[in-house]
Amino acid sequence: MTTMVVSLVAFVVLVAAIAAFVGRRQRNRLFSDAASTGARQAVAEQHRHEADRHFAPRMSANHHMPNGM
DSSP states (O other): OHHHHHHHHHHHHHHHHHHHHHHHHHHHHHHHHHHHHHHHHHHHHHHHHHHHHHHHHHHHHHHHSOOOO
16 A cells, blocks of 8 residues: 555656646746747848838939939
């Protein structure tokens, strides 16, 4: 009877350890995905901002200059 209880407790501890490991790994994966998504969005926003800064002065100059007509 004691052997059966010890085996059951060991099995429960093993299942709990596996569940904790998988849960932690999944949380880390989700956090990593969210962080990389945020980083990609930040880089894309920075590129858009730089392109706007580069394009806006030319657009403004073309708008104010006459074409020769």
